[in-house]
Amino acid sequence: MTPAHYRALSATGEASEDGGADVEVTGGNLVLTPAAGDVLRVPFGQIATVAEAEQFTVRIGLAQGTVIELSRLGVMRTQLLAELRDDQGDAAAPQ
Numbered sequence: 001m002t003p004a005h006y007r008a009l010s011a012t013g014e015a016s017e018d019g020g021a022d023v024e025v026t027g028g029n030l031v032l033t034p035a036a037g038d039v040l041r042v043p044f045g046q047i048a049t050v051a052e053a054e055q056f057t058v059r060i061g062l063a064q065g066t067v068i069e070l071s072r073l074g075v076m077r078t079q080l081l082a083e084l085r086d087d088q089g090d091a092a093a094p095q
Contacts (some may be wrong), residue, residue: 002076006032008040011065023070025083031059032068042068050084060084 053059
């Protein structure tokens with residue numbers, strides 16, 4: 001798990017959640033475990049895009065239009081980006 005700051009944005013760009021969370025890529029899911037609130041599990045099949053929005057911020061676009069921004073990842077940013085991109089490609093591959 002990697003500690004991070006996250007923001008969940010609606011399709012209209014409004015922040016619906018904001019705070020600290022542990023982030024993990026496991027079992028075909030991106031898992032966010034906030035300091036307060038419910039755990040968010042996002043299956044790779046629901047991830048539409050993975051990009052670096054600004055320096056040191058990972059922006060994950062979901063199929064329904066929601067966006068999750070992860071920042072303050074430290075040295076784990078590069079590894080997280082690689083895992084998300086690799087696993088996103090695996091989820092899109094025909095079975």
